[in-house]
Amino acid sequence: MQTTPRIHRKKMNEHNLKKPWKKGESGNPIGRPKGSKNRSTIAKLWLGTSQNVKNPITGEMETMTQEDLITLSQIKKAREEDTAAYRALMDSAYGSPVQQIEETQMQQIDLSEYSAEDIKEFLNKDISPDAD
Numbered sequence: 001m002q003t004t005p006r007i008h009r010k011k012m013n014e015h016n017l018k019k020p021w022k023k024g025e026s027g028n029p030i031g032r033p034k035g036s037k038n039r040s041t042i043a044k045l046w047l048g049t050s051q052n053v054k055n056p057i058t059g060e061m062e063t064m065t066q067e068d069l070i071t072l073s074q075i076k077k078a079r080e081e082d083t084a085a086y087r088a089l090m091d092s093a094y095g096s097p098v099q100q101i102e103e104t105q106m107q108q109i110d111l112s113e114y115s116a117e118d119i120k121e122f123l124n125k126d127i128s129p130d131a132d
Contacts, residue, residue, distance in 0.1 A: 077085035
């Protein structure tokens with residue numbers, strides 16, 4: 001893991017003494033060090049690292065990436081009835097299901113011929129199947 005150089009930290013500490021910042025001034029003028037890698041770049045690098053291991057499915061020695069090993073581990077968990085592992089595998093392989101909401105068009109009713117009391121009476125009416 002890359003640490004912040006001493007010079008960089010010193011500049012940051014000197015700048016932090018100047019708080020609060022003026023309008024339009026950056027709170028981090030030095031910014032991120034050039035050449036530093038994103039977390040996703042580092043994760044992809046390590047997931048792509050290979051090693052010679054016994055394939056738990058075929059039983060043969062193979063060169064497999066960490067990503068392969070993790071996927072096989074998820075498959076093992078799914079086969080042992082871990083529904084979260086199964087769902088993660090299915091979502092990864094086929095995409096997560098999209099919930100569709102059916103929108104129905106509302107019918108407009110003209111209530112201008114009814115009084116406020118008629119509408120209140122209608123709204124308070126018991127419409128359950130048990131009602132007479």
